[in-house]
Amino acid sequence: MCGTEKAALVDKCSLSSTAKENGTRTTLSSDAVINLDHGDPMAYEPYWREMGDKCTVVIPGCQSLSYFANKDNLCWFLEPELEEEIKRLHRVVGNAAVEDHHVVVGTGSTQLIQAALYALSPPDESEPTSVVSAAPYYSCYQEAADFLRSGLYKWAGDARAFDKDGPYIEFVTSPNNPDGSIREAIVKRGQGKLVHDLAYYWPQYTPITCCAHFDVMLFTASKCTGHAGSRIGWALVKDKDVAIKMTKFIEISTIGVSKESQIRSAKILGVISDSCLHPGSNNFFEYGHRIMAERWGKLREVVGSGKIFSLPEYPTEYCLFTGEFSETHPAFAWMKCNKNVEDIEKFLRGQKVLARSGKRFGSDPNYVRLSMLSREEEFEIFLHRLLAIQGTSN
Amino acid sequence: MCGTEKAALVDKCSLSSTAKENGTRTTLSSDAVINLDHGDPMAYEPYWREMGDKCTVVIPGCQSLSYFANKDNLCWFLEPELEEEIKRLHRVVGNAAVEDHHVVVGTGSTQLIQAALYALSPPDESEPTSVVSAAPYYSCYQEAADFLRSGLYKWAGDARAFDKDGPYIEFVTSPNNPDGSIREAIVKRGQGKLVHDLAYYWPQYTPITCCAHFDVMLFTASKCTGHAGSRIGWALVKDKDVAIKMTKFIEISTIGVSKESQIRSAKILGVISDSCLHPGSNNFFEYGHRIMAERWGKLREVVGSGKIFSLPEYPTEYCLFTGEFSETHPAFAWMKCNKNVEDIEKFLRGQKVLARSGKRFGSDPNYVRLSMLSREEEFEIFLHRLLAIQGTSN
Numbered sequence: 001m002c003g004t005e006k007a008a009l010v011d012k013c014s015l016s017s018t019a020k021e022n023g024t025r026t027t028l029s030s031d032a033v034i035n036l037d038h039g040d041p042m043a044y045e046p047y048w049r050e051m052g053d054k055c056t057v058v059i060p061g062c063q064s065l066s067y068f069a070n071k072d073n074l075c076w077f078l079e080p081e082l083e084e085e086i087k088r089l090h091r092v093v094g095n096a097a098v099e100d101h102h103v104v105v106g107t108g109s110t111q112l113i114q115a116a117l118y119a120l121s122p123p124d125e126s127e128p129t130s131v132v133s134a135a136p137y138y139s140c141y142q143e144a145a146d147f148l149r150s151g152l153y154k155w156a157g158d159a160r161a162f163d164k165d166g167p168y169i170e171f172v173t174s175p176n177n178p179d180g181s182i183r184e185a186i187v188k189r190g191q192g193k194l195v196h197d198l199a200y201y202w203p204q205y206t207p208i209t210c211c212a213h214f215d216v217m218l219f220t221a222s223k224c225t226g227h228a229g230s231r232i233g234w235a236l237v238k239d240k241d242v243a244i245k246m247t248k249f250i251e252i253s254t255i256g257v258s259k260e261s262q263i264r265s266a267k268i269l270g271v272i273s274d275s276c277l278h279p280g281s282n283n284f285f286e287y288g289h290r291i292m293a294e295r296w297g298k299l300r301e302v303v304g305s306g307k308i309f310s311l312p313e314y315p316t317e318y319c320l321f322t323g324e325f326s327e328t329h330p331a332f333a334w335m336k337c338n339k340n341v342e343d344i345e346k347f348l349r350g351q352k353v354l355a356r357s358g359k360r361f362g363s364d365p366n367y368v369r370l371s372m373l374s375r376e377e378e379f380e381i382f383l384h385r386l387l388a389i390q391g392t393s394n
Numbered sequence: 395m396c397g398t399e400k401a402a403l404v405d406k407c408s409l410s411s412t413a414k415e416n417g418t419r420t421t422l423s424s425d426a427v428i429n430l431d432h433g434d435p436m437a438y439e440p441y442w443r444e445m446g447d448k449c450t451v452v453i454p455g456c457q458s459l460s461y462f463a464n465k466d467n468l469c470w471f472l473e474p475e476l477e478e479e480i481k482r483l484h485r486v487v488g489n490a491a492v493e494d495h496h497v498v499v500g501t502g503s504t505q506l507i508q509a510a511l512y513a514l515s516p517p518d519e520s521e522p523t524s525v526v527s528a529a530p531y532y533s534c535y536q537e538a539a540d541f542l543r544s545g546l547y548k549w550a551g552d553a554r555a556f557d558k559d560g561p562y563i564e565f566v567t568s569p570n571n572p573d574g575s576i577r578e579a580i581v582k583r584g585q586g587k588l589v590h591d592l593a594y595y596w597p598q599y600t601p602i603t604c605c606a607h608f609d610v611m612l613f614t615a616s617k618c619t620g621h622a623g624s625r626i627g628w629a630l631v632k633d634k635d636v637a638i639k640m641t642k643f644i645e646i647s648t649i650g651v652s653k654e655s656q657i658r659s660a661k662i663l664g665v666i667s668d669s670c671l672h673p674g675s676n677n678f679f680e681y682g683h684r685i686m687a688e689r690w691g692k693l694r695e696v697v698g699s700g701k702i703f704s705l706p707e708y709p710t711e712y713c714l715f716t717g718e719f720s721e722t723h724p725a726f727a728w729m730k731c732n733k734n735v736e737d738i739e740k741f742l743r744g745q746k747v748l749a750r751s752g753k754r755f756g757s758d759p760n761y762v763r764l765s766m767l768s769r770e771e772e773f774e775i776f777l778h779r780l781l782a783i784q785g786t787s788n
Contacts, residue, residue, distance in 0.1 A: 038461055041459060042460060044459060048456035052454075052455075053454070056455060057452075057453050059450065060447070061448065062442035065436055065623055066434050066436060107625075108648055110647065110648055111648050148542050229457075229459055229463070229654075230652060231501075231651065232652075252504075254648070258623075259624065260623075260624060261655065264654050271455070
């Protein structure tokens with residue numbers, strides 16, 4: 001790429017239509033640290049600002065004092081309106097079966113990952129149950145499985161390398177975190193239990209190709225609506241006893257889940273369902289899809305302008321929700337460095353871009369995971385830095 | 395007690411001034427199951443209804459999307475206004491030192507109990523660290539310590555019977571749950587770490603006799619303000635490294651704590667501090683103290699009218715907060731059955747009163763723990779049932 005072309009690309013980035021539309025103020029200095037390590041979903045903030053009062057919640061002081069939300073329900077701390085709106089949204093989007101599943105709410109899907117481990121580990125084994133996922137796998141599975149040195153379960157690494165007999169739990173993340181690939185179970189043995197982590201199985205990220213119907217499916221508001229601060233996740237669980245044990249885990253570890261967050265999430269999920277059902281309203285998933293497609297387009301353009309980095313390619317599929325063909329636009333970019341750089345995370349840190357090393361995902365240090373959900377301004381600065389790196393390295 | 399006296403006592407219960415003042419509707423049938431197993435703090439609801447709009451929170455859809463609340467703080471998910479209101483309330487009440495302590499917020503103090511176990515267990519021991527508390531101890535310590543069969547820590551039972559060498563963690567609960575006694579550490583050996591669970595060290599339950607200044611002190615909104623549904627607890631932690639490890643535990647287990655609950659708790663704690671500082675406003679602790687004193691008075695009267703049950707006695711102490719002498723009015727009644735009843739929990743269940751057996755607290759089955767924080771109506775029905783039991787047994 002010649003200098004003039006590069007200047008044009010830089011210019012294009014600066015004049016981002018999305019940034020202007022959103023009225024994002026320029027508050028960061030050009031040498032600010034850009035944190036793309038966490039998937040902090042700030043990209044959705046402008047949408048919620050636009051929606052104004054529609055999703056405001058008002059909670060009086062005398063509301064929700066009790067531990068209980070619905071004493072007659074299996075998940076006794078689940079607010080009935082949240083259960084209803086979770087089911088409605090899945091029906092509207094068509095991404096997961098809810099009719100024959102129990103809903104268990106958690107403090108983010110993070111708590112539900114642990115609840116699933118607790119519920120699916122046989123209580124009477126002499127050895128901890130092996131926990132696996134195909135590399136590159138979500139970095140938090142290993143941490144969640146091992147941090148308390150549980151005698152019930154233990155991280156056993158890459159599902160593809162797993163050859164032990166006996167019970168195991170496999171996490172199937174689809175689209176996958178960190179690399180966005182669509183996945184199926186790998187181990188496929190009799191005594192295995194599967195947890196389908198479908199945090200990113202929403203139309204802004206990937207075409208909805210079928211209505212998922214697995215035994216345990218995990219979702220989270222953080223990646224669906226962008227409300228990570230609410231710490232609301234939910235599990236759709238087919239087997240009643242598993243749902244009861246997951247509920248028990250949450251009872252012992254936190255005696256339920258914030259009522260305020262549940263009430264607000266119910267409202268927000270409801271606004272999203274409404275936005276899909278009423279033509280002319282600001283369809284949330286169309287908005288999200290547009291942002292993601294635009295960002296991926298720009299990132300591919302910048303990465304393609306040099307030879308240092310490369311990105312995964314994704315197939316085009318028909319989306320049952322939008323009725324259109326589309327490719328996956330993951331919430332994270334899984335970027336490979338093709339140059340002889342020992343540790344790309346460290347190298348990027350030197351450029352004031354924080355990313356998560358491939359090592360954390362059971363992969364190589366020449367990969368990094370970068371959030372695609374930052375504020376628009378941060379994303380633009382990141383693109384500039386990437387361009388600059390390529391400029392000095394070509 | 396003669397029949398006429400008993401009838402008068404029944405009548406007195408029915409015409410509870412508190413119930414009338416609070417405008418509590420009679421919604422329960424006289425044979426409803428009364429659940430006094432959990433300490434569901436519904437007794438505070440009328441206060442918060444009275445306070446009206448003063449403690450209403452309004453949260454727009456675009457607020458608190460981020461995982462982060464205060465990136466520069468050790469506890470990066472703690473909302474600054476909650477930290478400020480926690481510190482202000484402790485200063486107003488004088489029950490705990492905050493100047494040289496870090497605040498770590500948790501999803502209820504339940505999560506902080508586990509965070510403390512994680513933070514205080516030496517990571518490099520071959521054996522799990524022993525966790526003890528003097529019987530009768532809070533039933534959840536054992537469950538929290540053992541449910542994941544952690545290799546880091548393990549429940550070792552009654553602190554008074556603990557004779558192992560090596561590291562240990564002792565929970566000191568004061569006032570104690572279940573029996574309301576004021577406590578100090580028991581084991582007192584070199585390698586021990588103490589966690590002071592001060593959930594009930596508030597003026598409505600017990601005289602504030604000193605400003606607590608321990609290494610790790612746990613509090614919870616559930617028992618202070620009555621907002622159990624918010625799942626907000628906090629730890630005051632002297633040692634920076636311990637505070638960092640507790641924060642890490644909450645990061646791994648739930649990636650922080652609900653922002654909505656934090657924002658609302660900040661508002662509610664602020665209203666309580668204001669109510670103490672402005673003469674003529676409806677002082678929250680005076681209200682709580684009045685309810686608790688009234689309920690304990692009635693319960694003692696009913697229990698004293700027969701010979702089947704007995705209750706602990708508490709000393710009168712000078713309260714630095716109210717400037718008056720008062721006795722402890724615990725949030726739970728630790729009731730002993732003096733008759734030859736094998737399992738008092740089971741017996742009460744037959745009378746449609748749910749209580750928690752002494753066995754769960756490392757004590758005997760002729761004790762039960764009964765919540766004193768139920769709705770007024772439930773408390774009254776409970777008193778009637780107790781009277782009826784005594785009537786048939788005398």
